[in-house]
Every structure is written in C-alpha cells, then in structure tokens.
Ligand code: G3P
C-alpha cells in the first residue's frame with residue numbers, strides 16, 4: 664500500500680476513535696435553544712440568595728433576569744393576602760404561631776429577613792397586591808395558593824386582586840395561579856375562566872384520565888422534578904399541558920430538566936437554569 668495512503672488511513676482511524684466521545688459529549692450538552700425555550704422561574708423569589716417570599720428575593724430574581732418568580736399566598740386573620748411559605752411564622756420570621764391567627768398589622772411588624780442573614784434585617788412579609796403592583800409587566804409571577812383549605816374564600820380574594828388589575832387574561836403579562844389543592848384550582852377556573860392555571864403534584868404516578876381532567880381546566884402540570892423524563896414531558900404535551908417542575912437546587916438537575924424539554928424550571932438558583 665502506498666505509504667501516504669497508509670498514513671492517511673491510520674490518521675482517519677485515530678481521529679475517528681478520538682472524536683467519537685467528543686461528539687457524544689457535545690450531543691449531551693445543554694443547548695442555548697433549550698434554555699431559551701424554558702422559563703426560568705425563581706422559587707419564592709431568588710431564594711438561594713435572599714430570604715424567600717420577600718421583596719429582596721423578588722428584586723434579586725429581576726436582577727438575575729429570571730422570566731418569572733414564584734410566591735406562596737396565604738391569608739391573615741383579617742383577610743389580607745400575604746406571601747409566606749410555611750403555615751406558621753416560626754421558620755422565616757421572628758414571630759411564632761399560625762399565619763392565619765394574626766392580623767395584617769401584626770404580621771407587618773415581623774422581621775422576615777434576619778433568619779437568612781443580618782443584611783436582610785427588616786424585610787417584611789409582602790402582600791400579593793403590593794407585589795402585583797410592583798412587578799407586573801417587569802417579570803412573570805407564579806402564584807401558589809398555599810394550604811387554601813385553611814383560608815375559606817382565598818380563591819375569591821385572589822381572583823379579585825387579579826381582576827381589579829386586568830391580570831386575569833393569558834395575554835396580560837405572565838401570571839399563573841397554581842396549587843396542590845386541585846379543587847381550589849378549579850374554583851379559580853370558575854371565577855376567572857381565562858386565567859392560566861397550574862396543577863401541582865408530588866412525585867406520584869398519574870393516569871391518562873387524570874391528565875385529561877387536569878387539562879380541562881389547567882394549562883400547566885407542575886410536578887416534583889423527580890417525575891420528569893423526556894417521555895413524560897412528551898406525554899404531558901400530548902395532553903396540551905405544559906410543565907414547570909420544582910425545585911432545582913443544583914446544576915445537574917437543571918441540565919437534566921433542560922435536556923428533557925420541560926417548559927419551565929422552578930429553582931432557588933436562577934443562574935443554574937441560565938447564567939445570563
Ligand atoms: O411552585 C412549586 C413549589 O413551590 C411547591 O413546593 O413547598 O416550595 O411550595 P413548595
């Protein structure tokens with residue numbers, strides 16, 4: 664065999680073998696297209712960097728260029744819609760006891776920032792109305808009705824706040840209402856038939872019948888991230904349901920979900936989803 668042809672063939676074999684793992688690694692990388700198609704949703708605000716459900720965490724989400732932030736809505740004793748995750752005050756404020764046992768004025772006196780860091784001392788428990796007014800049009804808001812069974816009438820109150828601001832239509836900014844309590848989501852659907860809604864679920868199997876039922880009133884099916892596979896995302900899409908799984912707190916999970924083609928990722932660290 665001609666010496667040059669021999670060297671060429673050996674070279675071809677070497678580069679072929681060496682390049683194979685490289686091209687596989689490349690195929691495995693998260694593509695910019697995946698990031699662009701996926702909403703980056705700061706969980707309770709950018710809660711990896713600032714105290715959850717406070718203005719500091721929502722401002723941080725805006726600063727980090729998240730597409731949306733998530734909030735947890737509950738109700739004070741006197742019917743004000745307040746943003747806090749736990750049904751008790753103990754973990755994230757200097758107060759103690761059930762959220763629903765205190766008036767708005769009493770809740771306003773609490774410090775909701777110091778537990779996270781002294782630099783956040785004095786952060787208050789915000790209201791839903793205050794946050795809608797401050798951030799609408801600047802960033803999307805994913806509103807979770809937290810433990811609504813504890814707060815009879817909370818669906819009506821949330822619906823009023825949205826309707827008063829003309830935020831109950833899909834074309835008006837990006838506002839979604841979701842809950843683990845599916846009856847509550849259905850109630851909001853009856854009150855605001857055009858409102859984009861989400862059904863939250865833990866790491867639990869779902870039947871086609873359930874998906875079809877969810878799709879009759881909701882646009883989003885938002886499960887624990889452990890449920891996500893590419894096949895499951897395709898199955899949800901076949902029911903016309905979009906999916907925004909929760910909660911990402913590490914880079915590997917963000918990459919996995921991006922490659923699975925989810926529509927949004929709920930994360931404490933927006934930079935894991937997109938280092939903008
Ligand atoms: O938005 C979904 C996620 O927030 C649900 O879990 O406990 O953080 O409210 P949790």
Ligand code: CA
Nearest residue numbers: 733734735807
């Ligand atoms: Ca939540």
